[in-house]
Amino acid sequence: MGSRRDFIKISAVGVGGLAVGLPMARSLAYQAVEADSFPYAEMMRTPTYCEVCFWKCAGWIHKNDKGELWKITGNDHDLHSNGRFCPRGTGGVGMYHDEDRLKRPLMRKTVNGKQVFEEVAWDEALDFIARRMKEIASVHGPECTALFTHGSGGKYFGTLLRAFGSPHIAAPSYAQCRGPREVAFQNTFGEGVGSPERTDIRDTRCLVLIGSHLGENMHNGQIQEMSDAIDKGATIITVDPRYSTAASKSKYWLPIKPATDLALLLAWINVIIEEELYDRDYVERYTYGFEQLKNHVATMTPQWAYGITTIKPEVIRETARAMGHASPAVIVHPGRHVTWYGDDTQRLRAVAILNALLGSWGRRGGFYRPETVTVPEPTTPEYPTPSRSWRTEFPDLYRLSDTVLANGVCDATIPDPSRGCNFKTWIVNGTNLIETLPNQENTIKAIESLELMVVIDTMPMEITGYADVILPECTYLERFDEIRVSLHREPQIALRMPAFKPKYDSKPGYWMARELSKRLGLEAYFPYEKQEDLLDWQLKELGSSLEEMMRIGVKTFKRPYDDLYFAPDEEVEFWTNTGKIELYATAFEMEGFDPLPVYTPHEEPPAGYYRLNYGRAPMHTFSRTANNPNLTDLMDENSVWINPKVAWEWGLVNDQYIHLRNQDGKRSEFPIRVRITERIRWDSVYMVHGFGHDRKQLTRSYGRGASDTNLITKVLVDPLMGGTGMRGNFVTFITELEEDKS
C-alpha cells in the first residue's frame, strides 16, 4: 500500500463524484419503506441529551406542525443545563440538517489504478471489516486493534473491542485535554475532578480562573453558575495573558506572562502560608506534608514571582488575601484543557494544594461530593484476558496515567525496532484525530502504517479521508444511546431517543457494533437485538421504564446520604497512600517525580515569533461544529489576535489575510484573518481552535481560517502521565499570500 497521504485529494474526488451519480431511486424507495416503520413519528416532543459537546445537557427536540424538526430546548429538570441549552445545543438542529453529512458506507477501492471511495451496502462494509479484523488479529493478535473514541456511541465499540480481546480504548479527552488535572487531583485528594466538574461555583465567594476562559468555553452549567456567582457578588480572579471574556467579568485580571503560571501559584501558596490565611483546622485534620510544603515555598515570594510572571507583588498578595478571606468558599478552578507546557500535572498539583490549604475540597462554595447512578448491565461472557498492552511498549513512561493514551497508541503504531507490538487496526469513533492529536505528521505516519482503519462519524471530517471504510452514523437526533449518568449534586439519569428516523443510509453506533459482533462471533456480548429493549430493561432495574423516560426525559433520584459537603468535624478517609490530602505527593516521590511542584522556566519565543495560544469560541465545539449551518452563521472562520504594537511593527491591518509559520517552518495551510486587538499581550497571538478544514466535502468550512493543530508540531510531553503539552509553539507572520489556496 502506498502513501495514504496523497489520497486525500483523490478520495475527495471519489466521494464527490460518486455522490452525484447516486441512484436516487434506491435511496427514495428505502426511505419510503422505513417511514412507515418509524414508531415515534407522532411524538411532537422527544427527549434527548445533547451530543454537540461533552457536557451532555438533557433537553427536548420539538417538531413543527408538519412534523419537521423545529427547535431544541433544555429540560427544566436537568442538572447540566437547568432548562437552558447553550448556542451549540440550540444549534444542534444544524447537525441534522447539514447536507454535507456522511450518507452511506464508503470503502476505499482501486479503480483504474486510482484509489477512490465507493459507496457500498452495509453488509459489504461490515463483512469486510470483520474479515480484516480477524485476519489481522490472527497474525498480530487482537491486542493490536485500538479504538479511539469521543462521545456516546463509543461505549458499544468499547464492548466490541474488549470482547475481541483488546484493552486499547483511548480517548483524546485524556492526554490531550484534562488528564494532568485528574492525575494531580487523584494524587492530592485521592479523587479526580470528573465531568461535569464538581465545582460549587453557584455558592462560591471567590472564583480563581487560570487560563480557563469560562464564557468562551461554553460549559453550560458552569457558565450559569458563574453568572449566579456574579449576581451574588463573588470575587473573580482571572489569570490569562489575554483579556478573555471571563477576565472582563473579574475583579482582578492578572495579565500574566505566558508559561509562568506555576510561579504565580507557588507565590500564592507562599503568601497563604506566611500570612496564615489557610484553613488551620482543615489542614491539621485532613492534610499530610504541610511542613515540607512550608519549607519548599519559603523562598517563593511574590517578589520572586514578579520577576517571572510580571505580576506585581502587591497584586499577588492582594489576590491571595481575597482567596484567604473567602475560604473555604473559594475555588481555584482546575480548568479543563490543561495540556500546555509538559509540566502540567505539577502545575495542577499546585492548584490542588492551594485548594487544600484554603479548605475548599468538600466544602460549600468549593468542591462538592458528586453522586451518581450505576446502570446495571446485562450478563455477558467474561472478556478475554489480553496478553499485552501499550504499557509493555512504554515500560518506564507515563506511569501515573490511569488510562490508555491516544498519543501513546498513535506512537506505538509507527513501526519501531525497539517495540515488539505495533497497532495494525484503528477504529475511530467520533473524533477527528487529525485535528485532535498534535503533530499531524506523526499521526499521518501512524495511519500509513496501519492495515485497517475504520472511521465512524456523522461528518466527512479530515480523518475520514484516511480510512479504509467509513461508516456513517446517524446524528443524536436519530438514535437511542446509552442512558446518561453523570457525577452531579444529585443522582440523575437522562434518555436520548430518536425524534426522526435516520436520514440517508446512516445507522446508530449500537447497531453497527452489534452487527460487527455477529460477524466476529461475539454476539453474546450484545444480548439485546434492539437497543430500546436493553434500555427498557436497564431503566426498569433502576425503577423507571422506557415509557416513563420518553415522557419525562430526565429522572432525579435522592442522594443516599446528606453528604454533599463534609460535615463539621467529619473524619474523612482519602484514597491516597496516607489516607490524607497529600500536600506532599507520596506516590510522585515513589515514582521518582517531584513530590512538591517546582517551577522550571519554559522556552520563550525567538525574536519575531509569538507564542501560539489557542482556545474556544462559545458557539463551536472543537472542529466538529465548524460546518454546522446554524453555528457557522454565528462564526464561520477564526482570526488571529495580534496586539496593536506588534501589528504596527509588521505593518498589519485589520481583516487582512496572512499565513502563519511556526518555529519548525510549518506554514498554515490556509490564510487567516488578522484581528488587531488590545486584548492580547505583545508576546503571544491567539486563535480559536477547530478551523482551517482541508476537506472539500465540508463545504461551509473548507479553507475557512487556519488550523492551530496544523502549527503545533512541537509537543511537550508530561513525563508523569503522557499529556501532550501544546503551548510551546511559536509563530511568525507571512504577509505575502503567494500561493493563496483559497
Next chain:
Amino acid sequence: MAIDTLKCVGCGDCVVACQTENEVPIGFCRDWVVEVTDGTYPQLEIEIRSERCNHCENSPCVRCCPTGASHYAEGGIVLVTQNKCIGCGACIASCPYDARYSHPKGYVDKCTFCIHRVKKGLDPACVAVCPTRCMYFGDLDDPKSPVSMVLKNRKYKTLIPEAGTKPHLYFLI
C-alpha cells in the same frame, strides 16, 4: 426588556434560539451580539450587548410605513403585519438601530419579543434560553415585573437616546 451587560458572555445563544424559534432563515437574524473593547493593555474593559429591536415608543418605522404594516401591538410591542408589508424598506432606512431586515419571502422582518410566546405567559425565546440569565422581560407598567424590579435597582442606559425614539431596550451597566 433589560439586558445585564455584566453577565452576558456574548455566546450568541439568543441569536440561535431566535432563529430556530421563529424559523428565521440562515444568514439573517432578529437579534445579534455587539462587543465593544475600551482601553489599552492591560487597562481594559469590554461591554457585551445582545441587541435587537428597541420597540420604541416613538417609532420612526411605524411612522414612515406607507401601508400600516408596521404597527404597535398590545403592550407597545412593534410588529410588522407580513401580508400588509410591500417590502419597500422605508422602515429599514428609518431605524437608528438597524434592527430590521428584508426577509427572502418579500416582507420586512424583525424582533417580535416572541409575542406568540408572551401571550402564553412564556418569556421570549432569547430570554428563556440565555445560559447566564442576563435578560429580564416583562411589563414596564407593572412595578412588580422582573424588568421593572431590576431597572429600579440597577444603573442602566439605552442606546442612541438622542435619536428621540424612546427605546425600550435597557442595558444594565
